Amino acid sequence: MGKDCIGRAGFARRSSERPFLVAVAYMRTLPPSPDDHPAGPAATDGFLRTGGQSRFWNRLLLIGLAMVAGLVWFGLDRLLVDRSPIVVGILHSQTGSMAVSEKSMIDAEVLALEEINQAGGLLGRQVRWVIADGASDWPTFARQAEKLIRDDKARVVFGCWTSASRKSVLPVFEAADHLLVYPMAYEGLEQSPNIVYVGASPNQQITPAVQWCHDTLGARRFFLVGSDYIWPHCVNAIISDQLTGLGDERVGEIYIPFGSTDVDAAVRAIVAAKPDVVLSSVVGDSALAFAKKLRAAGIRPEQMPVMTFAIGENELRTTARDDFAGNYAAWNYFQSIDRPENQAFVRSFKARYGSDRSTSDVIEASYNSVKLWAQAVREAGTTDVRQVRNALRQQSLNAPEGIIVVDPATQHTWRPVSIGRIRPDGQFDIVWTSRTAVRPVPFPISRSRQEWEAFVDKLHRDWGGQWENTTVKPSTARSTVR
Numbered sequence: 149m150g151k152d153c154i155g156r157a158g159f160a161r162r163s164s165e166r167p168f169l170v171a172v173a174y175m176r177t178l179p180p181s182p183d184d185h186p187a188g189p190a191a192t193d194g195f196l197r198t199g200g201q202s203r204f205w206n207r208l209l210l211i212g213l214a215m216v217a218g219l220v221w222f223g224l225d226r227l228l229v230d231r232s233p234i235v236v237g238i239l240h241s242q243t244g245s246m247a248v249s250e251k252s253m254i255d256a257e258v259l260a261l262e263e264i265n266q267a268g269g270l271l272g273r274q275v276r277w278v279i280a281d282g283a284s285d286w287p288t289f290a291r292q293a294e295k296l297i298r299d300d301k302a303r304v305v306f307g308c309w310t311s312a313s314r315k316s317v318l319p320v321f322e323a324a325d326h327l328l329v330y331p332m333a334y335e336g337l338e339q340s341p342n343i344v345y346v347g348a349s350p351n352q353q354i355t356p357a358v359q360w361c362h363d364t365l366g367a368r369r370f371f372l373v374g375s376d377y378i379w380p381h382c383v384n385a386i387i388s389d390q391l392t393g394l395g396d397e398r399v400g401e402i403y404i405p406f407g408s409t410d411v412d413a414a415v416r417a418i419v420a421a422k423p424d425v426v427l428s429s430v431v432g433d434s435a436l437a438f439a440k441k442l443r444a445a446g447i448r449p450e451q452m453p454v455m456t457f458a459i460g461e462n463e464l465r466t467t468a469r470d471d472f473a474g475n476y477a478a479w480n481y482f483q484s485i486d487r488p489e490n491q492a493f494v495r496s497f498k499a500r501y502g503s504d505r506s507t508s509d510v511i512e513a514s515y516n517s518v519k520l521w522a523q524a525v526r527e528a529g530t531t532d533v534r535q536v537r538n539a540l541r542q543q544s545l546n547a548p549e550g551i552i553v554v555d556p557a558t559q560h561t562w563r564p565v566s567i568g569r570i571r572p573d574g575q576f577d578i579v580w581t582s583r584t585a586v587r588p589v590p591f592p593i594s595r596s597r598q599e600w601e602a603f604v605d606k607l608h609r610d611w612g613g614q615w616e617n618t619t620v621k622p623s624t625a626r627s628t629v630r
Contacts, residue, residue, distance in 0.1 A: 326533055357455050449475045489548050
């Protein structure tokens with residue numbers, strides 16, 4: 149599925165008029181001659197006798213030459229200047245358990261691309277986008293990425309939510325020496341020259357949230373729950389290291405099979421453990437079911453708050469908000485941020501998609517991803533992938549959330565950090581913010597980079613070369629102790 153916003157007919161019409169306009173412009177530069185305007189019959193003979201006819205034909209010849217020159221110029225312009233559309237790829241889940249979250253990322257990326265075209269495009273060319281469905285399935289993501297690069301000739305791909313999908317497409321982008329712009333907060337523990345990471349690193353979401361729970365909520369007993377794939381396992385390893393450093397206790401850790409809505413075992417384990425705080429990296433449809441069952445079990449935020457790393461305004465729009473109200477989320481952006489740039493962004497998004505829609509961190513990060521790439525194309529003066537990648541390392545943007553900057557050393561993004569409390573209307577009251585952008589640290593200092601990479605590799609091997617744990621039954625929550 150794709151969308152082309154180019155008015156080809158209008159372009160062709162304007163181009164075909166150029167030789168005529170060149171000739172007219174040339175005619176206007178010639179000085180008028182009285183011989184060209186004989187007055188009356190008596191003057192006609194004089195006009196012919198004085199050579200006016202010769203000058204008249206000379207002038208027509210010059211006009212003809214001007215028109216030929218215009219046609220030659222037009223032909224060279226078409227041959228030497230590439231005016232074909234710039235093709236970009238969009239790769240997210242439109243179906244499956246992650247569609248509830250990823251569809252909104254497509255909306256944000258399309259909005260940014262439409263704004264670019266409305267402003268005249270890039271390098272004198274319009275932008276055309278091709279949307280591919282990852283279908284919440286990791287092998288499908290890899291196949292679609294290869295198609296976008298090989299068949300659709302995309303110059304960049306904006307895509308993925310889950311780390312499993314990103315890990316699955318990474319070899320495709322590295323083999324093609326191509327470019328993926330990844331908008332989602334993630335676990336870190338990765339750095340590829342073929343990916344620009346616009347979402348948060350762990351020190352821009354996870355570790356500030358744990359520290360805030362310790363300092364502000366007085367939490368000392370933490371329960372970790374996540375979906376059973378690469379991101380939550382890495383997040384919980386990072387959290388476990390941090391809790392050790394704080395002298396706090398991890399009273400439980402449990403995983404829900406990816407996409408499963410059978411969360412009863414996880415809820416029972418939490419009720420039995422009686423933690424001060426639940427830290428949740430449960431995603432997609434599973435997260436909605438998990439919140440509902442927690443509330444049904446009598447777990448209230450006043451006694452046992454949940455800090456989520458995967459639920460934002462967009463997910464809250466589609467579910468019973470009472471199941472979430474009073475709990476917390478850590479992101480880099482909330483719709484309630486009070487900045488003129490954010491207010492303009494929210495207005496544009498609602499004008500395009502409806503007043504009932506909400507913006508969220510992943511929506512804003514997806515929008516920012518396109519804007520940063522467009523700036524890099526303008527600066528590079530080309531769509532060549534390598535040159536644009538290099539230019540992206542130098543980009544900054546006055547984004548809705550605040551100033552963000554691509555870190556040239558890591559290709560991750562400096563971003564401010566915020567913690568919000570979920571309101572009954574599905575919006576957030578911001579209870580803490582870093583105020584300024586935080587430098588990304590993809591590999592937390594609790595372990596060396598080699599140790600983190602070994603940890604990730606072991607998970608991959610233990611799961612049979614997959615980025616999701618498929619060794620358990622889909623309906624079985626799994627507890628683990630490290």
